[in-house]
Amino acid sequence: MSPEDLEIANQSKVTALTIAAAIGNTDAAKLLVSINPNLPHIQDGDEGFPVHRAAQSGHKETLVYLLKVTRDDVQPSPFENNSGVWLLRQIIFVGFYDLAADQVQRHPKLATLEGVPPMKLENVPNNSIRGDIENPANNSQAPIWSSFQHFRGGNFLRPVCGAVRQKLHRALWDLIDSLVPQVKHIRQMKFMHGEALRLVKLLCTEAERLDPQKAANIFADPLFQAVSHGIPEIIENILVSFPIAVQFRDNEGRNIIERAVLYRRHNVFNLIYRMNRQTKHALAEDLDRFQTNILHLAGILAPQDQHNLVSSAALQMQRELQWFKEVEKLVPSIYRDARNYEGKTPRMVFTDKHKELVKEGEKWMKDTANSCSVVAALIATVVFAAAITVPGGTNGDSGFPVFSSEKAFVIFAVSDALSLFSSTAAILMFLSILTARYAGDNFLQALPKRLIMGLLTLFISITTMMIAFSATLYLVFGNDETWILTSVAASACLLVILFVYLQFSLLVDMFSSIYGHGIVGQRSEEPLC
Known part of the structure; x- marks a missing residue:
């Protein structure tokens, strides 16, 4: 097949390279381009180039290759005007922020073209640059030999050690990646987070060079979309690049802080x-x-x-x-x-x-208190009965418990008493929730604190009940055998761990909501505008 034959398109004006780009067949794309280097510059029926189809389909390896072999000086160019903006937005859409940032660096005009500015966020996933993850270091480390050529005499030791450290650091991370695949995914997310921020800074840098009216037209929509989606990094970069943006108002006349409160x-x-x-x-x-x-x-x-x-x-x-x-x-x-x-x-x-939410909150609180109070009452009944009928019975002559001199009996007595007291306290706390006044403001502190105390005392009662039960089994059936004590204690721990597992998330939410930083969190002292 001659190079000219490879330019033949089907009824949809699609060439073989376009198909290879769409399905992500990099080897086929390399083979086709090696035969006919003009193929990356042939448009299909929708005026898209093969590089557009690779970006559209999210095939990064193929996209990287086509970006490399597609020339800038051929007209029409895939990297200019609406075609370039289309390509950039597709790259952003599939989450290849590193490639998108490289495109903006190579073609800065793409950041400021009117009509379909790439800075619009409707195609950017909500969690693309959210969170507190920092920009990771570049993973591509220089070979160790490159450290020698710039140093002479005694000054070579530090760079050699640094290069060795870098090599060992990379080998360690490669080992961790192979053992725990999730780590590699997290590192990739961190890297893309940093690249997304780099892309935003590049776009802001180019847009701020325009006259104020044009810059305002470009910044307004991304600013309010970033507020709606909760992406402070974009807002910070816009306000730093274009401080007057803090005065922007949306269609309802609301500023960025009002919109943040609404959402x-x-x-x-x-x-x-x-x-x-x-x-x-x-x-x-x-x-x-x-x-x-x-x-x-x-x-x-x-x-x-x-x-x-x-x-x-x-x-x-x-x-x-x-x-x-x-x-x-x-x-x-x-x-x-x-x-x-x-x-x-x-x-x-x-x-x-908030009328309906108050009703739902009241129902949830009462249902939770009812369920937990039943459990607490059952525990109180059991441990009270255990206190009367002590393990091993009592001595007929003296009336003292048979195992009163055993250490395990002391553990039983103390834990049984603690279980009775804590379960009774839990009953009282849940009863106070059932009889509370469910006004709106009570949900802020009073009701959550009572629920926390109820759950904690219930946890203590369950734990001490299992300790008392284990001590009883050991006294009656243990015969000083360590393996019996170990097996009984392990079984008791499993039940306690199960309770913690089921209720831990609720307790954490309650504690953080009352004793944490609240909705504000930790405030940064760095001035913004």
């Missing part, structure tokens, strides 16, 4: 603490076109996806109250009684919008 994006809301006093007050005291202030927005029920972040309706209600209280600290006292276009104050909005 309950705490990592975006925290940015207000890094702003100067004047900017902070201006954003917090702003009104939208419905005469709604930021506290009214905090009174609106959070989106459903935010409710799914916590494990129960009670914790959802607690989180809503935390948001309201946090926003309340920002605004002047006059805003707390201000009325919106419906004539409602923020507190009235909050009460009205």
